[in-house]
Amino acid sequence: MPPEQATIRTYATSANLGPLFDRAGAKIEGLYMTTHGRLTAAPGLSILKSDGKYPVPNDASNIAYKVAERIFHDYKIRKGLQLSVTNNIKPGGLGTSGASAVAVVEFLNRLHNLSLTTEQKIKYASLGEPNQHLDNVVPCIVGGIVLISWKGNQNAYEKLGSLPGITPAIIIPYDIIKSGGTAQARKVLEDLAFNEEEEKYKSNLESLMVSGLKTGNFDEMLKAIKKDNSWEKSVTYIRNRLGIYGIDINYLNNSLEVAVRQEAVLTPSGAGPAMLILAKNHKAAEKATKAVTKAYASSGKKAKGFVTSFRDAASEDDFAE
Secondary structure (H helix, E strand, C coil), X not given: CCCCEEEEEXXXXXXXXXXXXXXXXXXXXXEEEEEEEEEECCCCEEEEEEECCCCCCCXXXXXXXXXXXXXXXXXXXXXXXXXXXXXXXXXXXXXXXXXXXXXXXXXXXXXXXXXXXXXXXXXXXXXXCHXXXXXXXXXXXXXXXXXEEEECCEEEEEEEECCCCCEEEEEEECCCCXXXXXXXXXXXXXXXXXXXXXXXXXXXXXXXXXXXXXXXXXXXXXXXXXXXXXXXXXXXXXXXXXXXXXXXXXXHHHHHHXXXXXXXXXXXXXXXCCEEEEECCHHHHHHHHHHHHHHHHHCCCCEEEEECCXXXXXXXXXXXX
């Protein structure tokens, strides 16, 4: 018999990884949402409690409801699911909605013994994402660093694991508020037209980043990210220009370069304003984190940072025993 209740940690994720817009993501150690779920006689999803540093909505505005509703319908589930959520992932570029969606999928899979495949888990969890983007939910489900591609109407992913030799760090701004910024940026992006030369440039940056991730070649990653940050038609450049990040990305990278030379590079985490640092080693990551938080402070912004690692475990292994 499957259990009647369980507790799971679903982890923060960092999407895009420089120029790989909507095509890559990584599961981050140390930042997570803890959710306790139990079956109820009353049908449907309910959120009994939400606390932590950043409580999530407990009404239908929480994307967990949309995900649960589809699974209830598809598998003709009569019993309901009640959640108690403790969230310590700050919204804004760290995959909070993805973590919530994945928790619901894993609960219903375990408590109802649905035997969902990884692909089915991804399909359901993606219902909670705008335009069903996969760059947060896939790494949250499979772990590690993931590359995402499309073949016709089908999606595919390649798990790269934890990227040995590269140390990540996370920067979290605390006083930068995005007000419709991501939607505004997406509208600008949709209206962009690329000529043949620009398409080639974009493709070359993407290929360089993929090569760097697959081989662990930090110099290739650094080059791809820096060029993408500075290109006027890149996602980062446009969002930066619209003020979504609250501080100039290239200014942050210049401050970082003074501190660690060519041993670390910074890129927005997902839609931001959270930032991801990739460094050659732990010492460089520590220096880079201090340099970037100091740069925020010198610009009148509050931010904290910490050195972390990529979490390789799958979400089904993140249940508390």
